[in-house]
Amino acid sequence: MINEIVKILDRKLCDHCLGRQVSQLIYDLTNEERGRMLRNIVAMMIDGKFIDNSKINQNNFYNIKFRQNKEFGKDAKKEKCWLCNDLFDNLESMTKKAEVKLKKIDFNNFLVGSKVPDEVLKKEEKLWEETGIEYVESIKSEINREVGKKLGFLFNRPTNFKNPDVVVLADFSNKKINLQINSLYILGCYQKLKRGIPQSKWGTPGKYSTSVQEMVAKPLMKVTHGKGNSFHGMGREDVDARCLGWRPFIIEIAEPKKRFINLKQIQKEINKSRKIKVDKLKFSDKFTVVRIKSEKGDKTYRLMVDFDKPVEKSDLRKLKSLLGVISQQTPVRVMHRRADMTRRRMVKEMKFKQISKKRIELTVRTSAGLYVKELVTGDNGRTRPSVSEILNVKAIPKKLDVIKIESPKNL
Numbered sequence: 001m002i003n004e005i006v007k008i009l010d011r012k013l014c015d016h017c018l019g020r021q022v023s024q025l026i027y028d029l030t031n032e033e034r035g036r037m038l039r040n041i042v043a044m045m046i047d048g049k050f051i052d053n054s055k056i057n058q059n060n061f062y063n064i065k066f067r068q069n070k071e072f073g074k075d076a077k078k079e080k081c082w083l084c085n086d087l088f089d090n091l092e093s094m095t096k097k098a099e100v101k102l103k104k105i106d107f108n109n110f111l112v113g114s115k116v117p118d119e120v121l122k123k124e125e126k127l128w129e130e131t132g133i134e135y136v137e138s139i140k141s142e143i144n145r146e147v148g149k150k151l152g153f154l155f156n157r158p159t160n161f162k163n164p165d166v167v168v169l170a171d172f173s174n175k176k177i178n179l180q181i182n183s184l185y186i187l188g189c190y191q192k193l194k195r196g197i198p199q200s201k202w203g204t205p206g207k208y209s210t211s212v213q214e215m216v217a218k219p220l221m222k223v224t225h226g227k228g229n230s231f232h233g234m235g236r237e238d239v240d241a242r243c244l245g246w247r248p249f250i251i252e253i254a255e256p257k258k259r260f261i262n263l264k265q266i267q268k269e270i271n272k273s274r275k276i277k278v279d280k281l282k283f284s285d286k287f288t289v290v291r292i293k294s295e296k297g298d299k300t301y302r303l304m305v306d307f308d309k310p311v312e313k314s315d316l317r318k319l320k321s322l323l324g325v326i327s328q329q330t331p332v333r334v335m336h337r338r339a340d341m342t343r344r345r346m347v348k349e350m351k352f353k354q355i356s357k358k359r360i361e362l363t364v365r366t367s368a369g370l371y372v373k374e375l376v377t378g379d380n381g382r383t384r385p386s387v388s389e390i391l392n393v394k395a396i397p398k399k400l401d402v403i404k405i406e407s408p409k410n411l
């Protein structure tokens, strides 16, 4: 190995870049320390004339005094590192810049990423090819670790590789620090107590004065100083339906400056509206968003069904045949945003109460993804069977409420 080291010392290398060539040898040393050790060993070999020094760049031994081989190193000058151009001299100032920026935000953990000039990376590749040493480390990896160590010490916060609150991007090409602040996720569940409120603000822009999303987001945006927000519900109810069962959701706040916030206080603030109610707010993560989006819990609905002509009580018993598999082609009213396909869903429980000859109250428990209004109307034969089809009347859904949403206990 020492031959390879001697070989690459034909150019000036700093301790970091030299040490990185044997980075995976011996624990508990920095690359800088490894580099200094190697340099001293090579210097001793030169001093004792154990090796041919004709190709060695003397500037590698600037400030080292040779005792035996007095000819060597006489003309050594201070020279910048061939590989990194003394990039590591900027480590302190870059860390300082990162510190200033990080002081302005809340974070539990962080990760450092870096950018170095392409030229440096190319030279590093070249060096690896020349030596063939397999114990190397990349310059970016060393920078990330060294800056990470310093910041970890300054803020007393751990590094998080999988899901950091903030990524410190150290760009050594222009000596700038950028923070990539990752979203804050808050899990909870909501009830929608009034009709005519869409779940997300994108539902029907301009048509409604507010949405569940906006009411939940408002106090959060105020305290977090986030840049924006997205709402991830475990399914959603129609705009004209109430949701009296608790529906799990996650609100995602983009680029929050503050994330150490009082969720109890936020909950109180949201619940002042009386249009919606939220509960069980807690901090969550992006992985739970995926889970919420893919949950397929049963839903229970209660609604009034009006008939265009009177139906005898004895005939209502036929409604039992709603139980079981429902074949449902994408409803006409949602076709503009959903693929046209036929899905099979279940009605698992069903009960009804006659209110008058032309009205019943219907309660159904269904598998997720069944469009319950079409279960009533039949959607011109696209949903089968349906209340309309079974009773041979025109059945119209009214006052739809979601009364129960089955959700996983361990959310």
Ligand SMILES: [Zn+2]
Pocket (backbone or CB within 6 Å): 013, 014, 015, 016, 017, 018, 081, 082, 083, 084, 085, 086, 087
């Ligand atoms: Zn270097």
